[in-house]
Amino acid sequence: MNRPDLSVELAGIRLRNPVMTASGTFGYGREFADYLDLSAIGAFITKGLSLRPKAGNPTPRIVETTGGMLNAIGLQNVGIDAFVAEKLPFLRTVDTPAIVNLYGNTLDEYGELAERLDRLPEVAGIEVNISCPNVKQGGIVFGTDPAAAREVVDLVRKSTIKPLIVKLSPNVTDVVVMARACADAGADALSLINTLTGMAIDLDRRRPVLANVTGGLSGPAIKPVALRMVWQVAKAVQLPIIGIGGIMTGRDALEFMLAGATAVQVGTANFLDPSAAGRIAREMEQYLTEHGVDDVKELIGALRA
Amino acid sequence: MNRPDLSVELAGIRLRNPVMTASGTFGYGREFADYLDLSAIGAFITKGLSLRPKAGNPTPRIVETTGGMLNAIGLQNVGIDAFVAEKLPFLRTVDTPAIVNLYGNTLDEYGELAERLDRLPEVAGIEVNISCPNVKQGGIVFGTDPAAAREVVDLVRKSTIKPLIVKLSPNVTDVVVMARACADAGADALSLINTLTGMAIDLDRRRPVLANVTGGLSGPAIKPVALRMVWQVAKAVQLPIIGIGGIMTGRDALEFMLAGATAVQVGTANFLDPSAAGRIAREMEQYLTEHGVDDVKELIGALRA
Amino acid sequence: MQFKSMVLSNLEVSPGYFRMRMTAPPAVIGATPGQFVMVRINDSIDPLLRRPFGIFDLGTFDTEFTDCGRQSYLEILFRVVGKGTAMLSRFHRGDHLDILAPLGKGFIPGDPSGEKILVGGGIGLAPLYFLAKELVKSGKVRLFAGGRSKEDILCITEFERLGVETYVATDDGTLGENGLVTEVMERRLEGRSGDRTIFACGPHPMLRAVATIAQRLQVPCQVSMEAYMACGVGACLGCVMKGCNHTESTPDYRCVCKDGPVFDSLELQWD
Amino acid sequence: MQFKSMVLSNLEVSPGYFRMRMTAPPAVIGATPGQFVMVRINDSIDPLLRRPFGIFDLGTFDTEFTDCGRQSYLEILFRVVGKGTAMLSRFHRGDHLDILAPLGKGFIPGDPSGEKILVGGGIGLAPLYFLAKELVKSGKVRLFAGGRSKEDILCITEFERLGVETYVATDDGTLGENGLVTEVMERRLEGRSGDRTIFACGPHPMLRAVATIAQRLQVPCQVSMEAYMACGVGACLGCVMKGCNHTESTPDYRCVCKDGPVFDSLELQWD
């Protein structure tokens, strides 16, 4: 048998395979270069970028929970100027698409960031984070209110011709409503899910473990919620979906594709195994080979439910 | 040192300790009698009861996920007539309060059920499930719409003078809004959380594992989300709270109390360890003894955040 | 009963199939064939839920490690199919398990004089061995054992040692007859009469076929069912099957864990 | 580097403290003292994240189990504080681990002729042993070791065998002087001069005290910090500490995993 075709196209970006690395879990790509050949994965998403440098939250910022972890990094990042000066040169050296995840504290910041990124040829696409639960001003409001989401996406859409991916929050009553709002406003694809808001408590000290009190839950614990949301949105909205949430193995990734995802992102798994994303792509290929599937695209939305 | 005082009062029900067993995970109390001395726990909640017998969902109804499980029992139950005839006599034989969890498919059913239970002296209180994610008609609507929740609680309140607990769904954008609605409508206490809606996929068969496609996620995986919601609601609403979600140990239970819970419910843990609820109460007592806390009530809401 | 148990031995009796002996309290010896155990594999949360296994055998042996001199044990026979059974396969003597046992309702031996027909598919043989041990005490026992391939036909020697007459069928013909064990059984039963009872355990389609044949030939038939289980004690309602009187408005669900795992085949709806 | 490692030995050197030796690829021998490893304890999800440990020692030994005859190893010294370390404590020879190593920036030995002052609190001694082994090659090394009680003072004999002059202080006076190790160190340094460098590892309050003393006495001081870590490679930003130039609008966060764990004490903000 021939090797199965793992390539997919996502919002105009051609991926050699459906495996990307999730924003905030893979730095700016370079951090994992010792462990993972970037050309083994489909694309990578850089850490959430803002207009100005952002300090983020005090520490502790992370804590392990059962089957997952909470993080309250608070979107610490170098800001767009330093990004262009320090991080962009590396992106030029790899032939794997780099997608920039961005967020703004105000509507205008979203627009300005998108405009500036629009001019950078190293940037294959933009993933708009409207969902980060850690930053009061930005995340919460845009990510849980359909009208606000529509406004943000609309503005970003006008500010760039690059492929526009919108990343959704799971902390909503009806994710389909949010997905529709983003679709209507011109998103090319949807990423879901971001982290579920959670909390951990240090009993002996009678304090929250995280300095920020609450944080975002990621890892295998949230996979069932993520799969459900991908499936719900895939049925309702005609946009390609990137499935995210607790993906640890090639089988996990393929489950997300059955539920309707065109591609996936690997987050927390990068921490346990810095070569996870490459391994997952290999495991997907192996599964397809063993099961006589020529083309991974056959699995997209192929769930019989 | 004297033994610490573990008793709490909840909506007028006196509990010898804060540990209850969660609805749907403990049958009607009798199922666990071989493994657990019911007088070792504070109270137990019976399986969700409806007016008429309910068949529930086709099987498979349960599947394990990482750090948790999905269930789509579909609220199978014997109905109130059989409950009175077959289950009530046992409740008479134990000196531990039995709280009846109920749900209706329509508003009227909620009212009628509450009225009928109101007359039963064996029933120490009523827990209204407005949050079950499995039954389209009932669960979803009442549990995620504040106006509908208010209506249900209002009607049940008018139908019974028994302690009235309302159990909230975590599948909402803002649990505090739901909590306030129930408080305003006359709830005496709030239980949170019910299960998060999730899904599992059988890759090889390309089918959902559960016949019902989606199910409710419970177990330690959801504990961070549950803690967060208890904390949010405790800050905002002046009602006693019952913390539920992934409690496996006495430490877990005490964390919920720090976050603001007056009592807790143990669900999935009963399956791994049929004596879990009793063990958890013992572990709580031991922790208090070791840390020189005389009264568990000191911990309620004592989180320094 | 909930108890801590120590693994005494764990042998791979056929590729991917393990026979594990573990200590048990004396009261477990009162279990009836067809009852099962729920095993908590470790006190981590991975795997989270207990795993159900039929009782393959039980008994007592002389030991130095208890005061009284005799130690009760129980055995399970399991096939590695996923995470939990893979972990179990790596247990060795001295490792500990947390067990609930005995659970559920077992087989009802019935009239001692009649002929007993056991039908097992693959790992479905597990509870039938314990049953055979009891049944041979009072009468003739025949076993029809089926499986995909010769590796899936387990412990036949043990059955024969009990004096059970065995018939084997495999899907690929690598052992015994080529074909389905239900066909072999049907041929065997067809046209004969007398006081007979069928006891069957195996995959759902096999049990359905056995039930159909039994009904046609009017032979009483007990089947041991499998289902996903969470609690094992009748509380979660995860493991139900439709009873014969089931309709949507008057549900007649039976818990495999509590009302079963052994049912009279006529009690169930076989859709 | 990511590699599979086999445990060679795991000894409880003091109640609750374990010294574990494990195989490593030859390249790991190039690690500098102060660098650390991230250990994946098993391939289950419990515990989920890797756990960071300083390198206590490394080297090679003759072996039969490689072709080349020499096998590289590394050692960690760890204290059981929670789930992961409890699991690690139960590992024995032959068990496997998945390791990332060497990670981060280690100590900078500096001028070979100067006097080296090591200050370790409790398990903070771990990376100082590897450091001492390097430093004794070129000059005088003194160790100030502190801990709650005598059980928390580790491997002093090993340090002395290297020729390190050791001073011990315990909070309860059960070994060495009664009091804080920083006080003992301060007394020792006070009023003397010469080319000296401090290398410290231990709990945060101890390091803060050491940094303060060093600054007052104008002795260069390197500290090895701890933080909750997820990735260990500078990607997640979970492990940051405020650098000396940090303000909210011009953040100067340093990653303990990548920019550290060893920092010049003047590089950090010690609030």
Ligand SMILES: Cc1cc2nc3c(=O)[nH]c(=O)nc-3n(C[C@H](O)[C@H](O)[C@H](O)COP(=O)(O)OP(=O)(O)OC[C@H]3O[C@@H](n4cnc5c(N)ncnc54)[C@H](O)[C@@H]3O)c2cc1C
């Ligand atoms: C009453 C009863 C008695 C049983 N007796 C035996 C026995 O004697 N020997 C034996 O080998 N097996 C027996 N089983 C089946 C055994 O429980 C499952 O094979 C086991 O739970 C799988 O665990 P796992 O972690 O290895 O698999 P998982 O990783 O959980 O799943 C792997 C595969 O096994 C299937 N599976 C998982 N749980 C069950 C379950 N409870 N019932 C049926 N299929 C399941 C899944 O659908 C999946 O395809 C029995 C089951 C029941 C209900």
Ligand SMILES: Cc1cc2nc3c(=O)[nH]c(=O)nc-3n(C[C@H](O)[C@H](O)[C@H](O)COP(=O)(O)OP(=O)(O)OC[C@H]3O[C@@H](n4cnc5c(N)ncnc54)[C@H](O)[C@@H]3O)c2cc1C
């Ligand atoms: C660079 C570095 C080097 C280290 N070197 C050593 C060493 O050589 N020997 C040694 O015994 N320990 C060392 N530690 C600390 C060690 O990583 C933790 O003790 C270990 O991760 C705890 O794991 P656990 O699962 O047992 O504890 P958990 O169950 O996760 O937690 C138990 C307790 O340990 C604390 N803890 C958990 N993780 C960390 C962490 N990453 N840093 C600090 N505290 C933590 C928690 O706050 C909690 O109070 C080092 C830490 C770092 C960052």
Ligand SMILES: Cc1cc2nc3c(=O)[nH]c(=O)nc-3n(C[C@H](O)[C@H](O)[C@H](O)COP(=O)(O)O)c2cc1C
């Ligand atoms: C430490 C950490 C930092 C993260 N930072 C970002 C971020 O900057 N922007 C963003 O959109 N998502 C961020 N996320 C969310 C992930 O991209 C991903 O959506 C989430 O972790 C779920 O996937 P997982 O379960 O595979 O980790 C972060 C997650 C983690 C764990």
Ligand SMILES: Cc1cc2nc3c(=O)[nH]c(=O)nc-3n(C[C@H](O)[C@H](O)[C@H](O)COP(=O)(O)O)c2cc1C
């Ligand atoms: C098998 C199962 C059945 C349940 N049935 C009900 C029910 O009938 N009514 C209800 O309000 N909650 C029901 N629940 C939810 C639990 O009461 C509890 O809220 C949830 O499981 C979270 O707690 P846990 O993580 O401790 O299990 C059920 C949960 C499980 C696992």
Ligand code: FES
């Ligand atoms: S397994 Fe819970 S009712 Fe049968």
Ligand code: FES
């Ligand atoms: S541990 Fe991830 S950046 Fe340091």
